[in-house]
Amino acid sequence: QKEVEQDPGPLSVPEGAIVSLNCTYSNSAFQYFMWYRQYSRKGPELLMYTYSSGNKEDGRFTAQVDKSSKYISLFIRDSQPSDSATYLCAMGSSNTGKLIFGQGTTLQVKP
Amino acid sequence: DGGITQSPKYLFRKEGQNVTLSCEQNLNHDAMYWYRQDPGQGLRLIYYSQIVNDFQKGDIAEGYSVSREKKESFPLTVTSAQKNPTAFYLCASSAPTGPQPQHFGDGTRLSIL
Numbered sequence: 001q002k003e004v005e006q007d008p009g010p011l012s013v014p015e016g017a018i019v020s021l022n023c024t025y026s027n028s029a030f031q032y033f034m035w036y037r038q039y040s041r042k043g044p045e046l047l048m049y050t051y052s053s054g055n056k057e058d059g060r061f062t063a064q065v066d067k068s069s070k071y072i073s074l075f076i077r078d079s080q081p082s083d084s085a086t087y088l089c090a091m092g093s094s095n096t097g098k099l100i101f102g103q104g105t106t107l108q109v110k111p
Numbered sequence: 112d113g114g115i116t117q118s119p120k121y122l123f124r125k126e127g128q129n130v131t132l133s134c135e136q137n138l139n140h141d142a143m144y145w146y147r148q149d150p151g152q153g154l155r156l157i158y159y160s161q162i163v164n165d166f167q168k169g170d171i172a173e174g175y176s177v178s179r180e181k182k183e184s185f186p187l188t189v190t191s192a193q194k195n196p197t198a199f200y201l202c203a204s205s206a207p208t209g210p211q212p213q214h215f216g217d218g219t220r221l222s223i224l
Contacts, residue, residue, distance in 0.1 A: 008151055034212055043115075043201055043215035044154075088153065090213075097142065097161070098169075099213060101154040 003027050006089055006102030015111050019076040023089035023102045026070065030091040030100075033065050035074045038086045038104070047087075048074065079109045113138045117202050117216035123224045124189065124196060132187045132219045134202035140214075141207045143185035147171060148199040148218075157200075160185055161207070189221060197222050 006023045013019055021035075032051045036044035048063040050056045056063045062075040072091070076083055089102040115136045124130045136143065142161050146154040156169030160179040174193025179185055185204075189196045199220050203213040 004153075006153070036215075041218070041220075043117075043203075043217045046212045046214065049212050090154075097211075098156060098159065101146075103151060103153040 001026055003100050004089065004091060004102045007105055008103045010106040010108060012108045012110060013079055015079060015081060015109055017079050019079050019107060021074040021087050021105050021107070023072050024070055025091060028070065029093040029095070031093050032091065033063070033072050034090045034099070035063055036088040036090060038088060044088055081109050081111050084108045115202055115204055115214060115216035117219050119219060122219055122221045124221060125224050127191045129188055129190050130221065132189070132200055134185045134187065134216060136183050136204045138204055138214065140204035141182070142205045143179070144203040144213060145177065145185070145187045146201045146203065148201055154201065157187065
């Protein structure tokens with residue numbers, strides 16, 4: 001079993017839809033959680049970073065962490081064609097400093 | 112602007128050849144990382160370095176080597192021992208290891224001739 005599981009998609013939605021991207025993990029030592037967005041032929045860019053259970057909102061993006069269920073989500077409201085990209089979840093613990101990445105979910109938002 | 116610069120953007124390797132990928136950062140970060148990205152497999156850690164003159168193997172270090180002689184530079188050599196080198200290579204850096212996000216360059220795509 002992989003430490004981090006992420007549905008690779010692809011996921012295709014119409015413009016304006018609410019998108020939900022999810023990851024599950026097995027290592028209860030993970031303490032901090034991130035979401036990255038990666039456009040084609042580019043490096044990942046940090047979208048959201050959270051260190052606790054609950055919700056964190058930034059504009060159209062909301063990151064949700066449920067440590068009891070070992071489950072994290074990224075919600076995108078009012079999705080735009082410019083949101084079309086691959087989204088990677090990542091998580092780690094302070095005792096190692098390394099990040100473990102999910103496989104990435106490819107999202108296409110159609111105009 | 113502060114950031115991470117990877118070069119070249121595209122690289123081709125002949126059989127039996129070693130090639131070196133460059134990674135430079137001006138973020139004043141102590142920690143630097145090399146990842147390999149293959150389709151559908153996410154990012155896999157090759158090597159990482161927390162301070163100058165020190166580095167550790169990641170999950171897939173075989174066939175790769177690194178050096179960390181300067182804080183801002185962390186070059187990766189793909190040796191001829193790496194039998195399947197075709198991939199997208201990403202370099203990242205972060206503040207001292209711990210709960211800090213990593214910042215990425217725009218990658219080098221390596222292919223075999």
